[in-house]
Amino acid sequence: MNARTLLVAFFCCLTLAVQTPAQADDISKEQAAFFEHDIRPLLIKRCFECHSDESEKGSLRLDSRGALLAGGDSGAAIEPGKPEESLLIEAIHYESFEMPPAGKLPDAEIALLTKWIQMGAPWPGGDDALIRHNAKDKITDEDRHYWAFQPLAKVNPPEQEEARWNDNPIDRFIRQQQIAAGVTPNAKADKLVLLRRVCFDLTGLPPTPEQTERFMQDPTPQAYEKLVDSLIDSPQFGERMATHWLDLVRYGESDGYRQDAYRPHAWRYRDYVIDSFNQDKPYDQFVLEQLAGDEVAPDNPDAIVATGFLRHWIYEYNQRDVRTQWQIILNDITDTTSDVFLGVGMGCAKCHDHKFDPLLQRDYFQLQAFFSPLMPRDDRPAASSQEVAEYQAALAKWEAETSEIRTKIDELEKAPIAGAIKKQTEMFPEDIQEMMNKPVDQRAPFEHQLAEMAYEQVEMEISRRRGNVGDDKKKAEYKKLQAELAKHPKPKSLPTAYSVSDVGPQAPPTYITGKERLGEISPDFLTVLDASPVSIEPSSSSTGRRSELARWITSEDNALASRVIANRLWQWCFHRGLVATPNDFGNLGTPPSHPELLDWMSQEFMDQGRSMKSMIRLLVTSETYQLATTRTAAADKLDLDNRTYWRSQVRRMSAEQVRDAMLAAAGKLDRTTGGPSVSGTTPRRSVYLKVIRNTREPLLDAFDFPERFSSSATRNTTTTPTQSLLLINGAFPLQQAERMASTIRKAGKTNEDRIRAAYLSAFSRNPTTAELEGALNFIQQQLTITREHAAEEKPLAIAKLKKLDKSGVHLKPDAEVSQLSASLQDFTGASFTVESIVQLDSIYSDASVRTIASQWNGGNTQPGWNFGVTSEKSRYTPRNLIMQLVGANSLDQTVYEVIPSGIHFELGRPYYACVQYVRDDSGAAEVHFFVQDLTEATAPLQTAVVKTEIIAGLRNDYPFVIGGRTGTKSCSFDGLVAEVRAVPSALTPDQLLIQQTGEVNEVVGHWKFAQPTGSLASLEGGVDLTSGDSAINSDTAAWVDFCHILLNSNEFLYVP
Incomplete structure (x- = not known):
């Protein structure tokens, strides 16, 4: 046996030798009875006023065995089995400290405590079990009788004499309070008002012309109900309702913080929410899937995607203090869960017992303990079991075919990857490094959580180092191997979602921050609602904690959670909750304006299977919902704030509704549902726009779109100069x-x-x-x-092209007319063609591009395209015909790409130049170039085909600009442009202008600059051209102003 083994053996023996007697696991029934009968009441009565979670004088708490062992400023309070060495016994004897200060304990009580310590200080439940009596003392009967915590009242809708108010149970409650207040309600709103109101409330969109005609021409009494049913059954219903839910769950598609990195797969959660509303998923299932979809339905891809609810926290990618970052994440999840599902703000209880509500600090961490085992997962496929099996089979085949190649590549990358791992790992604190370097199967659950979070940063560095294999010889070998590997197409990866699982069946411990000495906190429900301990059965791979929490939240006995969702449904229809503070049902919130109605709705919602569609239909078909907005002096005098709902409220449209309604009015709203998020320049509905936390869409931001850093139950409705300026001068309007x-x-x-x-x-x-x-x-x-x-x-400058009997407009950067523009709004689709006949006279001395045509503002993050010729310092060599693209790749990331043709212009020589963007049915894309020198009759047609990674997202609202780009004079053309043709499809070679043999039916613009007058008004091109980068001509401008x-x-x- 070597010295190390001897040392370990000695240490183990020593540890066994000094174990204290009467541990929690082996205390006898007699010892437990002694503690419960004599010691627990004594500690509560004599010690807890100064030494419990309410007060920690001398940093000492006496409400758990662990706290007694940890002690306070003067050291451990007890030495189990040794009362003569215990500070507690010394203090109660008044030998040094004098505790309690109000007077020395009776001898009988001193004897009880001495006996207890002599027995080993037995403590039922273990060292970390707190005495719960004190928590119960803090929660008073008055607290428990607060309206939000009471069981649902069993109420029936009151009967009303007027038939108008007796058909719908909602109206019966509302009218009862109006009668009590002496308020006379308004008449019903007219049909057009109702049409627009219910369309915006249920779909977020104005009525279509077809909906308007159908409803306005329907004279039957059922016309409104038929309209409501059609709206609830439409795909747009889920899109509208999802905006409310996404606000609540702080849905975002970026990390936040300074880098604010994009999360390309976050949209799957948004689509899950939309689909859930459209499917009328029962609310209890909706909650269960979001909190614990991985536990209750691990093979259901929708349930996995649903756990994205737990992934919307902000994240700092280069944070080395992973302990703090993980705690911030857990706090965020705890806060959001309590806000969304329980309607109580628990943030204050994170640091201390809530000052106004019966929410204990312990409650906060008991709720957090349900989430402490979380593991963020980015690797779980959003696919069915069959799809996973098929993919794994195809992948195994590919791996077998490429094993030798990949082994050689791995060998070349071994050194740089090892360097990346070493460099990044050493940036973390030593204790984190130890966790990262441990074999996975030797890590404790908490260690594994922190190590994997830290390793995310290592992975980023590894991806940057790949390919940096060393000298030229190794690089050449690496390139050759990659080419060989490319001959074996790898199976396309299955779609993934941001989801979670548990770290395993064993949870890491949860402690009250800053009070770790008090021991581990177990998962439990709010003390004011349920003081009994929770029982949770773990599975082989999960703790089962989150599913237990979800079942408690949706339990019929949880009156608080039931009221919260009923109130939200009311708010989404009436724009103000019966409880006007939907995320705060506590003392700082407002009490319900109609408590009996709220309780009836809560019970009815459960009785009807928690169908959100059914409850919303009941609400919007009520007489109350259909009232006119007219104000009367008599009613205002009695109820100025409309608490009795005697009228409907005029409201400004939400940010998304403003944008979507403008697109609808323009006839350009793209109603495509689902899929990856898009930029604000596309005409999709606003719910499908990217939600970048630190770079929000200007129009949405101006109209009070929430920041999505935390839960938002209500939106501000501001009126600001910024809104006015944006509506008048903003690009989008x-x-x-x-x-x-x-x-x-x-x-x-x-x-x-x-x-x-x-x-x-x-x-x-x-x-x-x-x-x-x-x-x-x-x-x-x-x-x-x-x-x-x-x-x-200003007239156009017209000149002859060299060696050709053809004229063109002379465009140059310093000319009065340097650019020409046309409004080609839907030109950039899956494929398009731009043809030109041009003569380039000069190039820039730097790397700028001489632009032939574009739909782009030159920004590397703004969608668009640019067709032009490179200049002197271009990395692609001078006079190279190129296409610049900004769009989305297969990962839905916005990327900028230059596509060089390798075909070069000679200055002062006229050319036919054509570019095509072509996307095939498989989703792959290419750029095709066609060039011919027009000075020689026998000159060949040069061609080039170049693949591009950009497969979507080029469309924008910019005009089609000839000779430059939108919003800038840089990168302008210098030379003659004789002809330009724009076709929203990929032409075949025989359809090209230069061939002129095939018929083309889709031309959207074809301009020939041969008129000797040089007037834009005399041009014929299908779409009017204007000078500059604005595509509005004089007649159009008047109608634009009107619209x-x-x-x-x-x-x-x-x-x-």
Whole structure:
């Protein structure tokens, strides 16, 4: 036996020798009875006033055996089995300390404590078990009788004499309070008001022309109910309801903090929420899947995606203090869970007992203990068992085929990866390094959590080091191996979701922060609701804690949670909860305006299978929901704040509704459902926009879109100068006004018809006679003004191309006309073609690009494309024909890519130059180039085909610009442009302009600059061109101004 073995053996023997007697596991029934009968009451009566979780004088607590062993400022309070060496006995004898200070204990009580310590200080439940009597003392009968914690009252809807108020049970409660207040309710709102109100509330969108006509022309009494049913059954219902839920759960698609990295798979949780509302998933199942989908349905991909609820916390990617970061994450999950499902803000109880509500600090960490075993998972596929099995089989086959190649690649990467691991690991504190270096099977659960979180940073460094294999010889070998590997296509990875699991069946310990000496905290429910201990059965792979929490939250006995969701459903329909503070049912919140109605709704919701659609339908078909918004002096005098719901509330549209309604009015709203999130430049619904926490969409941000760092139950409704400026001068409202103008000009041949079309698009109604007359006058005045400005337009400079009998417009950066623009709004689809005949006269001395045509502002994060020629210092060599793209790759990441053709221009020589972006049915994309020198009749047609990783997301609202880019004079063309043709598809070679043999039916713009007058007005191209980077001509401008006014009107922005 060596010295190390002897030392270990000696240490083990020593440890056994000094174990204290009467541990929790081996105390006798007699000892337990002695403690419960004599010691527990004595400690509570004599010691807890100064030494418990309520007060820790001298940093000493006496409410657990662990606390007594840990002691306070003067050391351990007891030495089990040795009363003569115990400070507690010394203090109660008044030999040094004098405790309790109010007077020495009776001898009988001193004898009891001495006997107890002599027995080994037996403590039922173990060292960490707290005496719960003190917590119960803190929760008074008055606390337990607070309205939110009471069982649901058994109430029946009161009968009403008026038939109007007796059909729907909601109305019967509401009318009862109106009668008590002496308030007379409004009449029902007219049909158009109801149409717009219920469409915005249930779908978030204005009614379509078809919905408007169908409802307004339906004279039957059931017309409104049929409308409601159609809206609830539409896909847009889930999209609207999801916005409420996503606010609550602080849904975001970025990390927050300074880097704010994008989370490309977060959208799957958003789609899960939308689908759950559309499927009318029972609320208890909805809760269970989000809190514990991995525990209750591990083979259900939807349930796995649902646990994304637990992944919306903010995260600092380079934080070395992983202990603190993990605690911040657990705190966030604890806070959000209590806010969302229990409607009580527990944040204050994190540091101390809540000052106003009966929420103990211990309650906070008991709730947190349900989440302490969490393991973030990014590797679980959002796929069925069959899909997983098929993928694994294909992957195994690929791995077998490529084993030798990959082994050689691994050998080359071995050194750089080892360096990356060493470098990153050494950046962490020593204790974290030890955890990271431990074999996984030797880590304790908490160690594994911290080690894996730290290792995320190591993985980032490894990915950066891959390919850095050393000298040129190794690089050449590496490149060759990668080429060999590419000959064996790897099976496409299954989609993944941000989800969670437990670290295993054993949970890491939970402690009250800063009071770890008090021992481990077990998972338990709020003391004020349920003081009995919770019983949890772990499985082979999970602790089972979260599923137990979810079942408690949705239990029929949990009146608080039932009231919370009932109140939310009311709020989503009436825009104010019966409890006006939906995330705070405590003393700092507001009591319910209609407590009996809230309890009836809570019970009815459970009785009807927790169907959210059923309850929402009941609410919006009530007479109360359908009231007019008219205010009366008599009713205002009795109920100015409308607490009795005698009228409906006029409200401004939400941020998403403002944007979506503008797109709908313009006729450009893309109603595609689901899928990866998109940028704000696309016409998708706002619920599908990327939610980047630190870089929010300007329009949504201005109209009070929440920051999504924490749970938001209500939204602010502000009125600010920023909103006005954005509506008047912002790019998005102006672009939608342009699109709307383009749409309505095609809707009728007369100005009257166009004005009617505009009113129908914006307000779902026809204009009145006075409105029609005023609009006609406005259009005429604007046409006069814009035509006067157009008469002052600078003429185009026209010149001959060298060696050709063809003219072109001379575009150059310092010319009066340096760019030309057209409004080609949906040009950039799956494939498109841009053809040109140009003569380039110069290139830049730096790396800037001479742009032939574009739909882009030059920003590397803004979607778009640019077709041009490189300059002197370009990394792609000068005079190279290129395409620049900014769009989404297969991982839905926004990337910037330069696609070089390898075909070079000669200056001063005319060329036919064409580029095509082509995406095939498999989703792969390529860029095709075609170039021909026009000075030689026999010159060949040069071609190039280059793959691109950008497969989507190029579309934007920018105009089609010839000779430059939107919003900048840099990267302008210098030379002659004779002809440009734009086709929203990929042409075959015989359809190219240069061939002129195949017919093309989809041309959206074809401009020939051969007119000797050099006037834009004389051009024929299918779409009007304007000088500069704005695509609005004089006649269009008048209609754009008119549409812009409608989109800024109160009738558009407010819902009565």
